[in-house]
Amino acid sequence: MFEQDENYTTFTEEATISVTVNGSHYERQVPVRLLLSDFLRHELHLTGTHIGCEHGVCGCCTVLVNGEAVRSCLMFAVQADGMAITTIEGMAGSNSDLHPIQQAFMEKHGLQCGFCTPGIIMTAHALLHDRLDWTEEELRHELSGNICRCTGYQNIVEAVKLAAERLREQQMEVE
Amino acid sequence: MATRWFGAPVQRKEDPRLLRGRGTYVDDIDLPEMLHAAILRSTHAHARILHIDVSAARSLPGVHLVLTADDLGNVLEPSPLLVPHAALTQPRTQLPLARDTVHYVGEAVAMVVADSRYVAEDALDLIEVEYEPLPVVSSLEIAASEDAPLVHDDVPGNVAAHLVQTVGDPDGVFDSAPHVIREKMVMDRGAAMPMECRGVLARWEAQEGMLTCWISTQGPIPIRNGLAAIFGLPEHKVRVVAPDVGGGFGTKIMMFYPEEILVPFAAIQLGRPVKWIEDRREHFISANQERSQIHEVEYAFDDQGHLLAVRDRFLHDTGAYTPYGIIVPIITACTLPGPYRLKNYYSEFTVLYTNKVPVSPYRGAGRPHAVFVMERIMDGIARKLQLDRLEVRSRNFIQPDEFPWDVGLVYQDGGPTKYDSGNYPAALEKIREMLEYDSFAERQEQARKQGRYIGVGVGCYVEGTGIGPYEGAMVRVESDGRVYVSTGVTSQGQAHYTTFAQIVADQLGVDPKDVLVTTGDTQAFYWGVGTYASRAATVAGSAVHMAAVKVREKARQVAADLFEASPDDIELVDGKVFVKDAPHRALTLGQVAISANPLRYSYGENARQLMSMKLAGPRPGPALPAERGSPGLEATGFYSPPHGSFASGIHGAIIEVDPTTGDVKFLKYVAVHDCGRVINPVVVEGQVHGGVAQGIGGAFFERLVYDEEGQLTNASFMDYLLPTAAEIPPLLVEHIETPSPLNPLGVKGAGEAGVIPVPALFASALDDALAPFGIRILEMPLHPCRLYELLQEARA
Numbered sequence: 001m002f003e004q005d006e007n008y009t010t011f012t013e014e015a016t017i018s019v020t021v022n023g024s025h026y027e028r029q030v031p032v033r034l035l036l037s038d039f040l041r042h043e044l045h046l047t048g049t050h051i052g053c054e055h056g057v058c059g060c061c062t063v064l065v066n067g068e069a070v071r072s073c074l075m076f077a078v079q080a081d082g083m084a085i086t087t088i089e090g091m092a093g094s095n096s097d098l099h100p101i102q103q104a105f106m107e108k109h110g111l112q113c114g115f116c117t118p119g120i121i122m123t124a125h126a127l128l129h130d131r132l133d134w135t136e137e138e139l140r141h142e143l144s145g146n147i148c149r150c151t152g153y154q155n156i157v158e159a160v161k162l163a164a165e166r167l168r169e170q171q172m173e174v175e
Numbered sequence: 176m177a178t179r180w181f182g183a184p185v186q187r188k189e190d191p192r193l194l195r196g197r198g199t200y201v202d203d204i205d206l207p208e209m210l211h212a213a214i215l216r217s218t219h220a221h222a223r224i225l226h227i228d229v230s231a232a233r234s235l236p237g238v239h240l241v242l243t244a245d246d247l248g249n250v251l252e253p254s255p256l257l258v259p260h261a262a263l264t265q266p267r268t269q270l271p272l273a274r275d276t277v278h279y280v281g282e283a284v285a286m287v288v289a290d291s292r293y294v295a296e297d298a299l300d301l302i303e304v305e306y307e308p309l310p311v312v313s314s315l316e317i318a319a320s321e322d323a324p325l326v327h328d329d330v331p332g333n334v335a336a337h338l339v340q341t342v343g344d345p346d347g348v349f350d351s352a353p354h355v356i357r358e359k360m361v362m363d364r365g366a367a368m369p370m371e372c373r374g375v376l377a378r379w380e381a382q383e384g385m386l387t388c389w390i391s392t393q394g395p396i397p398i399r400n401g402l403a404a405i406f407g408l409p410e411h412k413v414r415v416v417a418p419d420v421g422g423g424f425g426t427k428i429m430m431f432y433p434e435e436i437l438v439p440f441a442a443i444q445l446g447r448p449v450k451w452i453e454d455r456r457e458h459f460i461s462a463n464q465e466r467s468q469i470h471e472v473e474y475a476f477d478d479q480g481h482l483l484a485v486r487d488r489f490l491h492d493t494g495a496y497t498p499y500g501i502i503v504p505i506i507t508a509c510t511l512p513g514p515y516r517l518k519n520y521y522s523e524f525t526v527l528y529t530n531k532v533p534v535s536p537y538r539g540a541g542r543p544h545a546v547f548v549m550e551r552i553m554d555g556i557a558r559k560l561q562l563d564r565l566e567v568r569s570r571n572f573i574q575p576d577e578f579p580w581d582v583g584l585v586y587q588d589g590g591p592t593k594y595d596s597g598n599y600p601a602a603l604e605k606i607r608e609m610l611e612y613d614s615f616a617e618r619q620e621q622a623r624k625q626g627r628y629i630g631v632g633v634g635c636y637v638e639g640t641g642i643g644p645y646e647g648a649m650v651r652v653e654s655d656g657r658v659y660v661s662t663g664v665t666s667q668g669q670a671h672y673t674t675f676a677q678i679v680a681d682q683l684g685v686d687p688k689d690v691l692v693t694t695g696d697t698q699a700f701y702w703g704v705g706t707y708a709s710r711a712a713t714v715a716g717s718a719v720h721m722a723a724v725k726v727r728e729k730a731r732q733v734a735a736d737l738f739e740a741s742p743d744d745i746e747l748v749d750g751k752v753f754v755k756d757a758p759h760r761a762l763t764l765g766q767v768a769i770s771a772n773p774l775r776y777s778y779g780e781n782a783r784q785l786m787s788m789k790l791a792g793p794r795p796g797p798a799l800p801a802e803r804g805s806p807g808l809e810a811t812g813f814y815s816p817p818h819g820s821f822a823s824g825i826h827g828a829i830i831e832v833d834p835t836t837g838d839v840k841f842l843k844y845v846a847v848h849d850c851g852r853v854i855n856p857v858v859v860e861g862q863v864h865g866g867v868a869q870g871i872g873g874a875f876f877e878r879l880v881y882d883e884e885g886q887l888t889n890a891s892f893m894d895y896l897l898p899t900a901a902e903i904p905p906l907l908v909e910h911i912e913t914p915s916p917l918n919p920l921g922v923k924g925a926g927e928a929g930v931i932p933v934p935a936l937f938a939s940a941l942d943d944a945l946a947p948f949g950i951r952i953l954e955m956p957l958h959p960c961r962l963y964e965l966l967q968e969a970r971a
Contacts, residue, residue: 011297033293047203048196050421052370053455057892060370088196102194106186109857112865113668114193115200115370115421136905144899147892149370149422150668152864152929153900 017081021046022090030077037061039077040087048088048118052147059146062119063087069126088118091125100170101125101163110159112150120146124160132164132171180677180687181920184857188688189672198419201374201391202452209376210239212438212451213295215285215302216461217277220313220530220885221326222306224275224284231301232287237294240441241302242286244274250405250440254431258500258587262338263526265330266497269533271433271440277306278326278495279530280886281460283433288441288449311530311885315469315492318527326495326528335493336501336526340508342583343519348484352475356555359471361954362544362934364492364879365872366464367537368897369667371421372453373462375434377442387414388439391421393428394705396663399697401431402439417695423667424538424869428707429463429498459890464879465503465537467492468544474552475519480560480567484519487511487548491526492534499535501526502587506541506639509584509592513549514599514637514823515571522584530885536707538869539930546636547955550935553635554942558951564939565603565612568635572599575913587708588642590818595923596913599635602825602847605909606633609845610827623947628834629842630944633827634932640822640850640924641713641915645815647702648715650679650722652730652808654779656750656765658683658690660722663703664715665695669926670858674712675719677854678920682723683730684747685764702813709822709924712854714814717918721812730808733771734762736800737790762788768808773797820915822923824848826867826932828904830940834948837963839875839941841904849911851923859925860908866929867906872898873930874937878956945969 011033018027021044028043035054040046040063049072052060056074063072064086091099098106101124111117123146127134134142139160140153148156192198229241244251254268273282285302289295310324317323318333326333349355376389386408392398395415403410420427434451442449453462470489476482491504508522553571557564573580575598582592607613615631622629648662658679666672676690683690693699703715731745734752738745744755753761762770765781770790775797777785792798799806829843846863853859876896880888889895914921938952941962948969954961 011293031293041202042205045205046196047200048198050200050371051202052372052421053892055455055891055893058370058455088194092195098191098194105194106190109187109861111190111193111668112670112861113370113420113422114189114198115419117193118196121194140900144901147370147897147899149368149424149869149897150865151861152866152868152906153903154864154906155861157900 015078017078019080020084022086032076032078034077035073036075036077036080037072040072046087046089050115050118052116058116059123060116060119062122062146064122064126067129069123088121091121100166101128104159104163104166108155108159108162110151110155116146116148120148120156124163128164128167132168134164136161180680181854182852183677183855185673185677185687185855187670187673188676189670200371200419200421201376201389204376204389206378206448209448209450210288210290210445211292211295212286212288212441212449213292213299214283214434214451214457215299216457217273217280217282217284219277219306219308220280220311221309222277223309224273224277224304225307226305227285228303229285232298235294235298235301237290238287238298239445240288241298242272242437242441244270244272247271247440250436254498255401256500257430257498258502260336260501263336263497263501265335267327267330268498269433269496271436279532281532283461286437286441288445311883312528313530313881313883313885315467315490315527315529318529319490326530330528333528334525335497335528338501338505339523340584341521345484345486345519345521348519349473349475349486352483353477354559355473355475356559357473358551358555358953359469360548360551362466362468362547363956364464365466365877365956366879367424367426369422369424369426372455372458373427373432373434374452375438376448376450377439378448379443379446381446384408385412385414386439386443389416389418390435391427392417393423393665393667393707394430395665395695395697396703397705398430398435405436406439406443414698417665420665420667425536425540425707426462428705429535455892456890459895460532460887463535464494464532465534466544466873468507470548472548472552474555476556478560480556480562480570482515482517482552482556482571485511485517485552486521488523491524492529492531493526494529494531494533496533497526498533503534503536503541505587507545509582509586509639510542510545510637511549512582513546514573514597514635515549516573531881538866538927540927542636542638542927542931543870543873543934546634546932547935547938550634550932550939551953554939565607565633569600569603575600586639586819588819592639593818594637594821595915595917597637597821597823597849598911598913599823602823602849602911605847605911606825606827606845609907609909610829610843628832628944629829630832630940630942631827631829632936632938632940632943633825634936634939635825636931637821637823638709638928638931639819640709641816641820641918642708642710643714643816644704645813646704646715646718647700647811647813648719648722649700649809649811650719650726652683652726652764652768654765654769654777654781656689656763656781658685660690660719661693661699662715662719663700664706664711667706669711669862670855671711674854674858675716678716678720679723682720682727683764685750689750709926709928713820713918713922713924714816716854716922717814717920718812720919721814722810725810725812726808729771729803729810730764730767732803734767736792737762737770739791771808772806773799814918816917820851820917820923822850822925822928824928824932826936828936828940830944832941832944834966837959837966839962844904845907847909847911848928849913850925850928851915852912852921853910854922856910859910862925863908863929864906866927867933868898868903870930870933871903873956874934875957876902878958
C-alpha cells in the first residue's frame with residue numbers, strides 16, 4: 001500500500017511560511033511541494049498570475065520576488081518564506097488608474113487573449129525598474145523569455161517603449 | 176445614420192480587466208468543495224490494453240474516484256463525428272477513455288479525481304496498465320506504404336477518406352501544354368499552442384438538476400447540446416460557459432475532447448465540482464494538431480507564364496481519428512487556386528490514419544499548405560521561364576472586374592468556392608512599393624559582393640472566411656440606457672467585446688462603452704455554432720448588426736408615438752432620441768426603453784424624469800400596442816451567409832541567410848490585407864501580426880518530431896520552439912478594402928489571414944537568397960539544421 005511508502009510521507013510534509021504579497025502579510029501552512037504559482041493562485045486567490053507551461057519557459061507565471069522577475073512555477077512556496085512578492089494585482093490599486101505599463105499596453109493593443117499579459121507586464125516592470133533607455137533590439141531580447149501566441153510581439157514592444165517614455169517623463173518631472 | 180464607431184481604432188473594452196489580472200480563465204474559478212482531476216495517458220502509440228489495475232490508486236488517501244472505460248456505462252460512446260462527408264467512408268472517433276486499444280501516445284486511459292491535483296497525479300503513478308505493443312504507423316509515408324500496419328484493424332490501407340474534384344479539362348491541357356513541371360512538396364506537423372492549455376470545470380446541482388461547465392473552448396453551444404444528450408438532460412439544464420479563453424487558434428473548436436465528458440461525468444457522480452486543467456506536457460500529446468501533408472503536384476503553363484492546369488494529388492495525415500471530418504484537406508484543395516485564373520484543376524486527396532494525435536483545424540486550417548504549393552508553382556514558372564516572380568503572379572491574377580469568380584469547387588461548408596470581391600493587382604502594387612521591390616536586385620547584388628545572402632519573397636492568398644451555417648445575437652436596451660448584447664460565438668482575444676459594441680453603437684447612437692457584450696455563455700444566448708473559420712466578425716457581427724437595426728427601428732417607433740411624430744423623423748444620437756431638427760426635446764435611450772415596456776410603474780432616474788414629462792402615448796394607462804409585437808427595446812437577429820466570403824492578401828519579406836549556420840533573419844516583413852470593410856483597424860492589424868508570428872513559427876521553428884515508435888520527442892517548450900520577440904521582425908501592415916457584397920456590413924474574416932502565406936513567402940525568399948546555390952525549397956517547416964543540410968546537399 002502506498003501509505004507505507006516512505007517517500008510518499010515526505011510529499012505530504014507541510015511547513016509554515018510567511019510572505020508579503022502586494023504589501024499584505026500572509027502566514028500559511030503549505031505542503032512543501034506546493035509551487036509558488038499554485039500558492040498565489042489557489043491559496044491567496046491571486047489568479048492574475050497565469051500558468052502556461054510549468055517548466056519555466058513561457059513566462060506567464062512571472063512575478064517579482066524581492067524585486068526580481070521570477071518564474072513562480074519553478075519555485076516552491078516554501079522557498080518564498082520571508083520574501084516580498086509583487087503580482088499583477090499589485091501593479092495598480094483597486095480604484096486607481098492603471099500603472100503606466102498597463103496603460104501603455106492598452107493604448108498600443110499589446111494584448112489579445114490576455115493570458116501571457118500579466119507575466120509580460122511583470123517582466124517589463126523589472127526591466128524598466130533597471131533602466132529606461134533600452135533600445136528596441138535590447139528590449140526584444142529581454143522580452144524573449146516571455147512567449148505570446150496572439151500579438152506577434154510588435155505591439156508589446158511598442159507598449160514597453162511607450163511605458164519607458166512615460167516613466168522617463170515622470171522621472172524628469174520629479175527631478 | 177451617422178457612422179462614427181465602425182472603422183474607428185476604438186480601444187478595447189476588455190483590456191482594463193485583463194491588464195489588472197482580473198480575467199476569468201477556467202483555472203481562475205475555484206468553487207467550494209471542488210475536487211481535481213488528472214488523466215492517465217497512453218505511453219504507447221499503438222497497443223492493446225491487456226489489463227488495468229487501479230486498486231492502489233483507489234485506496235490512496237485523498238482519492239475520490241478512479242475511472243476507466245469499464246466505469247463509464249452508457250457514456251462510453253465514441254465522440255460524435257463533426258461535419259460528416261460522403262468521401263469520409265471510414266470515420267473513427269475517440270472514446271472518452273480507451274477500452275481495448277490505444278491509438279496514440281497521449282490517449283486518455285484513466286482518470287483520477289482527488290482532493291488536489293498533486294494527490295491526483297500521485298494516484299496516476301499507482302495505476303498499472305499492461306500493454307501489448309502493436310506495430311506503429313508513425314508517419315504518412317508508412318501509412319501509405321504497401322503492407323503498412325493498420326491503425327484501425329477494420330480500416331484497410333489506413334484510408335479514412337478519398338476525394339477527387341475536377342475543374343475544366345486538366346488532362347486535355349496537360350497533353351498539349353508547352354511546359355509541364357512535376358514536384359513533390361512536404362509539410363510536417365505543428366500545433367496551435369495557445370498559452371492557456373485546455374481546461375474543464377463542472378458543477379452538478381442535484382436540487383436544480385443543473386449541470387454547469389466552464390470550458391476553455393471555442394464552441395460552448397455544440398458542447399451544451401452534446402452534453403445534454405450524453406447525460407440525458409434537457410438542454411436548458413446544461414449551461415456551458417467559455418469564460419476568458421487564453422487563445423484557441425482552432426485547437427479548442429474540437430469536440431468532444433474526452434475530458435469534456437469525463438469531468439462532468441465525475442462531477443455528477445460525486446456531487447461535487449470537479450476541475451481538470453491540462454498541463455503543457457498533456458497539451459503536446461492530447462490537444463489536436465495539424466499541418467502534415469505530402470503533395471505530388473504537376474503544373475502546365477505556356478511561354479508567357481500563364482498557368483494552364485494543375486494536377487495535385489496529396490496525402491493528408493489525420494492522426495488516429497477523424498473527429499473533425501475532412502475539413503482540413505477540403506480547405507487545402509479549395510484554397511490551392513488562390514488569386515489565380517486556374518480553369519483546369521484536378522485535385523485528389525487521400526486521408527490516412529497514423530498513430531499520432533488527431534488532427535483538426537489549426538489557424539489556417541489547410542490553407543498554408545495550399546498556398547505553399549500554389550506559390551511554389553508561381554515561382555517554379557518564373558524560374559523555368561526566367562521571368563520576374565511578381566510578373567508571373569500578375570499575369571495570372573483574377574482581375575477586379577471578374578468578380579464574383581467561381582473557382583468551380585465545393586467548399587468546406589458544402590457551398591460554392593465563389594470569390595465575392597477582391598483586388599489582387601492593387602495589393603501586389605502596394606507590396607511592391609513596401610518592399611522597394613524594383614530596386615532589390617541591385618541591393619542583393621551588392622550584398623552578395625560582401626558575402627551576404629539576402630532574398631525577397633512574396634506570398635499571395637485567398638482565404639475562405641465567414642462560412643455558415645449561421646450565428647445569432649440579441650440586443651436589448653436596458654432602463655439605464657446601456658445596451659446589452661449577447662451572442663453564441665466565443666472570444667479568445669479577438670476583441671469581440673469591442674468590435675460588436677462598435678457595430679451596435681452606430682445603430683443606436685450610443686458610445687461603445689455603454690454597450691456590454693457577452694459571448695460564449697449558453698445561458699446568455701441559446702443558438703449558435705462557435706468561433707472558427709474566421710467567421711465571428713462576419714457572421715455573428717452581421718447578426719449583431721441586424722438585431723441592432725431592429726432595436727433602432729423599434730426605438731423610433733416608440734419615440735414617434737411619444738412625440739406624435741413620424742418614425743422616419745426620429746433620430747438616435749449620443750444616447751438621445753429626438754425628432755429631427757428638434758433636439759431640444761429629447762428622451763434618453765433608456766427612457767424610450769422604459770416607455771417600450773408599459774408597466775404600471777418603473778424605477779430609477781430615467782423613469783422619474785419620464786413621468787414628469789408630458790408625453791403622448793398610444794392610450795391613457797399602460798398599453799402594449801399590437802404592432803410593437805413585444806415589450807421593451809429588444810430584438811434578436813440571425814445571419815446566415817449564402818456562402819463564404821473570400822478575403823485575400825499578399826505578404827512580402829526580405830530575409831538574410833547565414834549559409835555557415837543555416838540561420839535566417841527577417842530584415843523586413845510587410846503585409847497587405849483585404850478583409851472587406853474593417854470594423855477596427857487596430858484589431859485587424861493585431862490579428863495579422865499574431866498570424867504572421869505563428870506563420871514564421873510554422874515556417875522555421877515549430878515542428879513536432881515523432882520518432883518511429885510514435886513518441887513525440889520534443890513535447891516541451893524547451894524543445895518545440897515558439898518564436899519570441901527576438902525572432903519576430905517589426906511588421907508593417909496595410910489594408911485594402913473591397914467590401915463583401917454578401918453581408919450587411921461588407922466585412923470578411925481576418926482571424927487566420929496572417930498565418931496563411933508565411934511558409935510560401937519564406938520558401939520564395941530562401942530560394943532567392945540562396946540562388947547562387949541553386950536551392951529550391953519544397954518542404955516546411957524548416958529549421959537551421961535542415962537548411963544547413965539542404966545547403967550541404969546543394970554544394971555537393
